[in-house]
Amino acid sequence: xxxxxxxxxxxxxxxxxxxxxxxxxxxxxxxxxxxxxxxxxxxxxxxxxxxxxxxxxxxxxxxxxxxxxxxxxxxxxxxxxxxxxxxxxxxxxxxxxxxxxxxxxxxxxxxxxxxxxxxxxxxxxxxxxxxxxxxxxxxxxxxxxxxxxxxxxxxxxxxxxxxxxxxxxxxxxxxxxxxxxxxxxxxxxxxxxxxxxxxxxxxxxxxxxxxxxxxxxxxxxxxxxxxxxxxxxxxxxxxxxxxxxxxxxxxxxxxxxxxxxxxxxxxxxxxxxxxxxxxxxxxxxxxxxxxxxxxxxxxxxxxxxxxxxxxxxxxxxxxxxxxxxxxxxxxxxxxxxxxxxxxxxxxxxxxxxx
Ligand code: UD1
Numbered sequence: 001x002x003x004x005x006x007x008x009x010x011x012x013x014x015x016x017x018x019x020x021x022x023x024x025x026x027x028x029x030x031x032x033x034x035x036x037x038x039x040x041x042x043x044x045x046x047x048x049x050x051x052x053x054x055x056x057x058x059x060x061x062x063x064x065x066x067x068x069x070x071x072x073x074x075x076x077x078x079x080x081x082x083x084x085x086x087x088x089x090x091x092x093x094x095x096x097x098x099x100x101x102x103x104x105x106x107x108x109x110x111x112x113x114x115x116x117x118x119x120x121x122x123x124x125x126x127x128x129x130x131x132x133x134x135x136x137x138x139x140x141x142x143x144x145x146x147x148x149x150x151x152x153x154x155x156x157x158x159x160x161x162x163x164x165x166x167x168x169x170x171x172x173x174x175x176x177x178x179x180x181x182x183x184x185x186x187x188x189x190x191x192x193x194x195x196x197x198x199x200x201x202x203x204x205x206x207x208x209x210x211x212x213x214x215x216x217x218x219x220x221x222x223x224x225x226x227x228x229x230x231x232x233x234x235x236x237x238x239x240x241x242x243x244x245x246x247x248x249x250x251x252x253x254x255x256x257x258x259x260x261x262x263x264x265x266x267x268x269x270x271x272x273x274x275x276x277x278x279x280x281x282x283x284x285x286x287x288x289x290x291x292x293x294x295x296x297x298x299x300x301x302x303x304x305x306x307x308x309x310x311x312x313x314x315x316x317x318x319x320x321x322x323x324x325x326x327x328x329x330x331x332x333x334x335x336x337x338x339x340x341x342x343x344x345x346x347x348x349x350x351x352x353x354x
Contacts, residue, residue: 001350002029004087006078008037008062008098011170011280013047014261015093015116018172018342020053026346030054031085035074035098036061040235046260051173067097067128074101082109089114089349092136095129103136114349118143118163119150120279120300126207142352144345146170147335149302164352166344167337170280174287175339177265186267189254192228199227199323200268201275202258204234208277208295212244218295221316223251225323227272231255232264273323275313282310283336293322303335 003023007016016032023030034056038044048055060077062070074097082090082105090106092099093116106113115136122130134157137143143159145151146168154163185194192198201222209215219241222229229252233241241248248255259267265284268274274285274292282301285292292310304310308328313319 001089002031002085002087003089003091003349004031004033004082004085005091005093006033006035006098006102007056007093008035008074009094009096010038010043010047010258011278012093012096012098013044013053014051014173014280015169017047017051017053018169019091019116019345022342022346024054026350028346031058031087032056033058033060033078033081033102035077035101036063037070037074037096037098039063042258042260043235050260050262071097071101074098075105078102078105079109082106082111087111089142091116091349092140093117095120095133095136097128097132099136100132103139107139112142113140114142114144115140116144116166116169116345117146117150119145119147119152119154119159121150121153122298122300124298128206142348144348146337146341147303149335164348166348167341168283169341169345170283171287171336172339172342173261174265174284177262178269178288181262181266181269184262184266186263186270187259188230188267189256192230192254194270197227197272198270199225199229199273199275200264200271201229201231202234202278202281203231203276203295204236205277205296206236209237209240212240215240215244216246217316219246219248219250219253221319222275223253225252225275225320227252227323229253229275230267230271232258232267234258275319275323286310287336289330291325291327293319303333307331307333307335 062073089112091114092102118137143163144166151165188194233255268290269288277295282292282304286304286309293313295313
């Protein structure tokens with residue numbers, strides 16, 4: 001069997017890691033295509049190295065741009081790649097512009113399409129990712145869902161007969177890396193004691209970074225928190241902070257560049273709390289049992305909220321109370337699977353010719 005995986009952005013490299021390992025272990029032909037959506041070393045190469053992902057077979061090098069330019073450039077370049085490799089499946093991951101470009105390219109060439117992390121919904125049509133998810137799920141021949149909630153969304157949209165619950169492949173990686181880094185001191189910026197109480201924050205979504213007033217309010221909220229806040233700054237955040245004349249090293253804030261995956265997991269495992277707008281980090285915080293506060297009006301990962309490990313900070317003035325809330329009740333629930341989702345993905349791909 002030949003599978004062609006299309007990835008391009010940081011969270012997709014994490015999801016690719018266990019799939020690539022399973023494909024190799026099962027002796028299948030796995031072609032990796034990197035669109036180049038993320039290209040800085042600490043947004044891309046470091047994940048391939050740390051998570052031992054094979055070097056991509058094809059690198060499209062599309063880089064940044066408006067949604068239309070970025071997605072269109074990928075789409076144009078993917079035609080030839082898919083036609084050349086003629087895979088049994090094209091596998092796309094998550095909800096980025098690389099996902100929807102890969103999906104469109106595959107279905108137009110009549111190559112079976114599988115979508116990993118299918119069925120997530122925020123129901124917020126202002127989010128570019130929401131359109132990427134919905135379009136990709138409806139184009140796909142096979143929707144590989146991470147959770148029961150995702151399966152329910154797919155069923156409501158008439159996609160039940162092409163959907164399979166496989167679990168969340170990010171759990172596979174997160175649990176493995178958390179075990180490997182247990183007890184290691186994370187490389188926190190000067191002034192933050194890894195043995196003391198600190199918070200970890202990431203803010204990168206356009207709805208939080210691109211409006212100067214919104215971004216200033218978030219930074220001022222974080223800067224006023226009663227614990228040191230390590231903010232791992234995504235390039236989009238750094239760019240907007242510069243444009244708007246703001247600072248990421250003010251009050252409680254201590255900025256650092258985006259961390260490698262093992263360092264990030266070690267940092268959140270040792271933290272008193274996480275404050276983020278990232279989807280992956282909400283789940284990873286839950287998996288290592290660090291309380292999370294999400295700077296958004298909704299979340300796709302509703303299980304983290306239902307179990308008490310995540311709260312939505314819809315009102316920024318509530319941030320200090322939210323990050324210092326008491327820990328929720330311990331739970332043995334495994335809404336994101338048992339850490340073997342990638343094995344099931346490969347089994348399902350083998351058994352379900354489109
Ligand atoms: C993308 C995904 C988002 C995902 C996030 C993970 C879309 C629509 N969004 O958002 O769902 O949560 O990745 O990080 O696909 N930049 C660099 N270097 C890089 C990459 C980006 O400097 O290696 C800067 C550029 O200024 C670029 C900006 O970051 O314009 C945004 O990058 P882009 O890939 O468009 O979106 P993300 O915000 O990273």
